[in-house]
Amino acid sequence: MKVATFTTANGFRQWGVIDDETQTILGAADLEEAYFSFLPETLDELIREGDEGILQLASTLQKHRETPIAEPYRLSEVTLEAPLTMNKNVICVGKNYDEHIAEFDREKAAVPEHPIFFSKLPTSVIGPGKTIRLHEDTTSQVDYEGELAIIIGKRASHIPADEVYDHIFGYTIVNDVTARDLQKRHSQWLLGKSLDTFCPMGPAILIGDKQPKTFEIHTYVNDELRQTGSTADLIFDIPTLVSTLSRSITLEPGDVIATGTPAGVGMGFTPPRFLADDDKVSITISDIGTLENPVGR
Numbered sequence: 099m100k101v102a103t104f105t106t107a108n109g110f111r112q113w114g115v116i117d118d119e120t121q122t123i124l125g126a127a128d129l130e131e132a133y134f135s136f137l138p139e140t141l142d143e144l145i146r147e148g149d150e151g152i153l154q155l156a157s158t159l160q161k162h163r164e165t166p167i168a169e170p171y172r173l174s175e176v177t178l179e180a181p182l183t184m185n186k187n188v189i190c191v192g193k194n195y196d197e198h199i200a201e202f203d204r205e206k207a208a209v210p211e212h213p214i215f216f217s218k219l220p221t222s223v224i225g226p227g228k229t230i231r232l233h234e235d236t237t238s239q240v241d242y243e244g245e246l247a248i249i250i251g252k253r254a255s256h257i258p259a260d261e262v263y264d265h266i267f268g269y270t271i272v273n274d275v276t277a278r279d280l281q282k283r284h285s286q287w288l289l290g291k292s293l294d295t296f297c298p299m300g301p302a303i304l305i306g307d308k309q310p311k312t313f314e315i316h317t318y319v320n321d322e323l324r325q326t327g328s329t330a331d332l333i334f335d336i337p338t339l340v341s342t343l344s345r346s347i348t349l350e351p352g353d354v355i356a357t358g359t360p361a362g363v364g365m366g367f368t369p370p371r372f373l374a375d376d377d378k379v380s381i382t383i384s385d386i387g388t389l390e391n392p393v394g395r
Contacts, residue, residue, distance in 0.1 A: 100387070101268075102302040103141055103225075104176040111179070113141045114171070115159065116302055116387075122170035124162065126155075132168040133161045141303065142183055145251055145267050145351045152305070178301045180225035181270060182249070187353040188218040188297055189343065190245075190274055192287070194333050194358025201366030213334045213342055216287045218274070218356075222297040229394045230275055231295045232375060237277035240373045240393070243359035244317035244325050244381035247272040248336060249303060254349040259337035265349075266340075268305035269313070271381050271389040272356040273298040278365050278372070298379075298391045299354070310336075311385075315360055318380040319373070327360025334358075 100116040104123060114123040130137045135158040137151075138144045144151045162168055192214035193199045199209060224230075232240055251267030274291065275298070281290030317325035329335075334342075339357060343349060364371040373379070377393040 099306045100302040100304055101141060101144070101181070102300065103179040103181050104171070105179060106171060106176055112139075113144070113181075115155070116173070117170065120170070121173045123173055123176060124159075124168055124170045128168040129158050129162060133158050135161075140183065141181055142352055145249065148252060148351075178226045180223050180299045181303050182223075182299070182352055182354070184220045184223045186220060187350070188220060188223065188272075188356065189353065190216050190218060190272075190291065190356040191334065191339060191358040192216060195327060195331055195360045196333065197361035198359055198363070198366075201361050201363065209333060213339055215343065216291060218297045219288070219292040222292045222294060224295050224298050224391070226298070226301040226389055226391065228298065228391060229295065230273075230298065230373065230379065230391050231293070232373070232393065232395055233277070233293050234395060236293065237279055237290075238372070239278035239365070239370070241276045241278050241364045242317060242319065242324070242373060242379045243274035243276060243363055244315050244383075245272045245274050245356040245359050246313050246315060246329055246383055247299070247354050247356040248340070250340075250349045250353040250355070251351055253351060254340065254344045257341050257344040259341040262337040262340040263308045263310065266308070266336075267351070268303040269311075269383075269386060270299060270303045270354070271301070271383050271386055272354065273379060273381055273389060273391065274356055274359060278370075298389055300389050301387045304386050313386070314384045316382045317362065318382075319364075319371075320378055321380075324364075325360050325362030327362075329357065331360070332357060
């Protein structure tokens with residue numbers, strides 16, 4: 099099941115369930131009104147409700163299948179937004195694919211012994227279709243990084259690796275946009291990673307699967323394939339990442355963890371191929387969808 103936050107043509111914002119086959123989305127507010135259900139107002143609230151909220155959603159969808167009353171919206175007629183509000187922790191992982199390590203630092207391409215974590219400020223989050231700003235007064239090396247992101251569904255502290263999937267709400271896509279010159283200039287990566295608009299997220303959240311799953315990642319710039327990767331090739335897998343984090347940090351429902359990017363970033367080309375005005379970045383991950391954002395000033 100895929101859920102997303104969207105805005106209708108008249109400006110009404112809600113969340114809903116996507117049907118890929120018909121390219122429509124059923125609004126939660128419309129489902130609630132049609133079937134006298136009590137669905138949460140936002141996806142943030144759905145996450146906090148945990149299994150009870152998912153069961154209520156499943157029950158309401160079953161009523162809809164039996165007696166279709168609520169009218170879905172065509173995806174082409176709504177605007178998909180970042181699925182979560184911009185007050186969540188966004189934790190990222192650096193150097194988590196072998197080939198990306200090699201292109202990142204050809205002279206010191208050593209695999210890290212432990213996961214490398216850093217964060218992006220919540221104010222960097224934007225939704226599908228929103229513009230990635232070049233910030234030309236600050237940087238001249240804006241780069242893309244297509245990544246699978248997991249969303250925490252339960253409060254997590256000291257979680258054993260074999261229990262991690264019980265604490266995952268779902269999966270989405272993150273573009274870990276990076277100012278490479280700022281990343282190199284400052285010892286910590288926060289500044290180079292957290293400029294406004296540097297965390298496109300979406301277009302949806304894949305939920306309902308608590309088992310290990312492999313995702314294929316494809317990143318395009320202006321329809322040219324730049325990155326191809328698989329989460330089967332992660333150096334540190336999802337259970338390791340979440341378990342390691344939760345030993346030191348209490349993870350809260352709705353926290354986002356981006357798992358790292360495969361090879362093919364702009365910095366890895368000779369000469370580098372950084373993003374420019376009027377570029378378009380599209381990241382497709384199997385079963386989730388495509389996150390597409392224009393680049394501009």
